[in-house]
Amino acid sequence: MKNIRSALFIAVLQIAAVVLPCYSTDELTAIRMRVSSGPKSSDRYIESALQKFKYMDYEGCIADATLSIQLKPTADKYFVRALARRETGKLLEAEQDFEKSAQLNPGSPNAYAELACLSVKLRHFDKAGKAFDQLFKLCPKRCVERSRRAEMYLLMKKPQEAINDILICMKTDKDPGGRCHGFLGQAYLQLHQYEKAVAAFTFAIDKNQFSIDARKGRAEAYEKMGKTKLAAQERKALEEEFSEAFDNAPFRSK
Numbered sequence: 001m002k003n004i005r006s007a008l009f010i011a012v013l014q015i016a017a018v019v020l021p022c023y024s025t026d027e028l029t030a031i032r033m034r035v036s037s038g039p040k041s042s043d044r045y046i047e048s049a050l051q052k053f054k055y056m057d058y059e060g061c062i063a064d065a066t067l068s069i070q071l072k073p074t075a076d077k078y079f080v081r082a083l084a085r086r087e088t089g090k091l092l093e094a095e096q097d098f099e100k101s102a103q104l105n106p107g108s109p110n111a112y113a114e115l116a117c118l119s120v121k122l123r124h125f126d127k128a129g130k131a132f133d134q135l136f137k138l139c140p141k142r143c144v145e146r147s148r149r150a151e152m153y154l155l156m157k158k159p160q161e162a163i164n165d166i167l168i169c170m171k172t173d174k175d176p177g178g179r180c181h182g183f184l185g186q187a188y189l190q191l192h193q194y195e196k197a198v199a200a201f202t203f204a205i206d207k208n209q210f211s212i213d214a215r216k217g218r219a220e221a222y223e224k225m226g227k228t229k230l231a232a233q234e235r236k237a238l239e240e241e242f243s244e245a246f247d248n249a250p251f252r253s254k
Helices: 002-015 025-036 042-054 058-071 075-087 091-104 109-121 125-138 143-155 159-172 179-190 194-207 212-224 228-247
Strands: none
Touching: 042 058, 042 075, 058 075, 075 091, 075 109, 091 109, 091 125, 109 125, 109 143, 125 143, 143 159, 143 179, 159 179, 179 194, 179 212, 194 212, 212 228
16 A cells, blocks of 8 residues: 555656646546545545545545545645645645645655745745755755745845856756746846846847746846837837737637
């Protein structure tokens, strides 16, 4: 049973960010009957919770995970319930569950990573900062989360701290999508280093011409430099290009 539960838990981690196809009521009923057969136990409940998460029955997952936690609380069960709560928009409760999962298993980076990113979204910067610190002690090369911490520092108006994280990221990641350079440009804007901001935003735009934030940031930097014509051209181009892209999008009716 433990091996089954572990395999299912790994599957949940793999599908947490993926939109799964819908299944018929009969298929879901058959799955639930198969999982729920036999005597109820903490393992049975969490196995059922994992299956329900897999098939997007998030409320059912929360209910079964809660029953499993009541019988035997463990880090992975809180983590599963946190994922389901986040999917249903219960962000404060999800944050509490990620925090509890990290407390019960402080050697695992996943709960710290999820807690940190969710806390940034909730603007709980102190909690997010502590979770990021613990995560990077365990996994210093986690670039995605490090870029998220840089984003947090920008929200906190701490541009130099943001730059420090971005530069660490770019030592191992050449920023093929330009996202880190977009953050770098924002940091230079906050530091009033407008030429550096333009250079960073230009790199981000070269990598992703549809980066609205980078285009807006470069226009702002031009404005601050007194290059009003360039700023006006940037904003006009932005408006025209994205208007055309929207009009030509496949979901638009002709």
